[in-house]
Amino acid sequence: MNVDFGNALATETNRGVSEDSLERLDERVARIHERIEAGIEDREFGYASLALPADTDPEEIREAVAGFDPDAVLTVGIGGSSLGADTISAALGLEGHYSLDNVDPAHTKRLLADLPLESTLVNVVSKSGTTAETLANFLVVQEAMDEAGVDWTERTVVTTGEEGPLRELADEHDLPSCSVPDGVPGRFSALSAVGLLPAAALGGDIESVLDGGAAGREALTPSLFESPAYAYGAVAYALEQRGATTNAFVPYAEDLEPFAEWFAQLWAESLGKDGLGQTPARALGATDQHSQLQLYRAGRADKLVTLVRPRERSDLAIPETDIKELSYLGGGSLGDLLDAEFEATEASLAAADQPNVRIEIDRLDAEGVGELLYAMEAACILYGELLDVSTFTQPAVEWGKRAARGLLGGGDFEEADAVEDKTVRSVEK
Structure with missing residues (x-):
């Protein structure tokens, strides 16, 4: 697994993080790594994951x-x-x-x-x-x-x-x-x-999925410069501290679209506490280049864009064509086109001063998805430790559950009473 955060550095964008800042942050990462390792060893709540x-x-x-x-x-x-x-x-x-x-x-x-x-x-x-x-x-x-x-x-x-x-x-x-x-x-x-x-x-x-997860476990080291999972978690945290409060997560593979949904829950429910945390936004490459990229390049300066792809994939040839304007496509492949779209988007974001990070797995198979899931969990836990939030709880979710249960007659919950206090100012025709 590879995490490339070059386009999130201050040398590439004035919204980025400096190497010096990451060096200082790495000292905290080393201490947190010890905490995580101890939590894993003792199977503490959350760390047991x-x-x-x-x-x-x-x-x-x-x-x-x-x-x-x-x-x-x-x-x-x-x-x-x-x-x-x-x-x-x-x-x-x-x-x-x-x-x-x-x-x-x-x-x-x-x-x-x-x-x-x-x-x-x-x-x-x-x-x-x-x-x-x-x-x-x-x-x-x-x-x-x-x-x-x-x-x-x-x-x-x-x-x-x-x-x-x-x-x-x-x-x-x-x-x-x-x-x-x-x-x-x-x-x-x-x-x-x-x-x-x-x-x-x-x-x-x-x-093999579990083997991939085990490979992710072995890749955890005390330095963000040596651990892809920690690199991602630490850089995402550092960018949030600099205003990147939205994380646009964009896999370039249809079969990774559910992974973006999984990531959104992981990131939102774990880190969204105490007025902190990045808001995950889900997109799909290359489809959403035609629906969301305008916002990511020219909208509010509050985003990290995470681009995800497998390095190897099955492919499908594009037939030759007599249409002159389309001749550059003929003889190529859909995989070549998707990779070109990925790299063009990455470059276009950098050119627009938009921090972005590239995550790559060797291929989208059982081991690849196992390693990817494990790495994002470890990244999230590191981020939560850096942010000093209670990563493994979800009190705001529980409030809504109690309110809904009370409304359905499943018990007497004061949260349900709040529904009756809603201010109504409606327009109906």
Whole structure:
């Protein structure tokens, strides 16, 4: 894995960070590295996430999906309970993985109508077993399978904590199950059964995903100048301190688009505290060069642009053409064009005085996505330590959960009372 932050240096942009500043910052990185290593060793809450490549047992996951040969896997979860699975399945090129990660009735109806329920494996994921959106969707899925004449207990696997309603359900119906790892917040759980089970059910090489994560673990060293993960986390932090409060995350591969969604949750939920943290913006290269690049080059000077790509990819030739204006394309390939778009965008941002960082993996395969996931988690944890925020909690999210549960009659929560206090000043026609 390679992280190139040359276009984020003060020598390239007056919004950038100087080498001297990074040298001073590196002293803090070394101390934080010791803290992270100790947290991993002791499996402290949050830091245990970075122990997952070693702690995750792929055999447990394979045992849970043994006997199934599904045409589709439907993950019923939300946030960290689905985004990691989406990322890994897409990066491995596995067809047939779907997620119910919202409670939009129209979308849920369409998806369930389109799925071959008799050959679909339902993968229900919630650490607490009480997540309202997940449990509501699961009840809807059960009913749909009953109506289709499918025994849902024969087509369901559960990933949850050691206690809670889902664990009780799994025990009652003898459902195959996996455990959500202790001490690991949901958004950091991709390299566990939470993220790996759908890929395993669809025949993916989850062992190599974990090997990639292990390579990311081995790459952590006490210096940002020697560790790609720490380089990214430290530079992103340094740029935020200089006004880059938005992080536009732009992968140049369709199969990495779910990874950008996963990154957005990781960055936002971990770092958005105490009036601090970068706001992640998701884009896709080269598509969003035609919709967002104008803003990144000429809009507010408050951004870091992160460009992500695999160095090697499958390719497709562009046929020759007799059209003179298009002759430069003929004989080339779509991969060549995408790489040219990547490098042109990178240069155009630098020319516009816009700091940007390049992240590259060797190829988009099982090891590549495992290493990428691990590195971004480590980068986020380092960033949180530098920022001195509580990286592994999400109190603002919990407030909204309590308010929604109170509105639905799930308990007496003072947060629900705040809804009634909303100021209404509407215009209706």
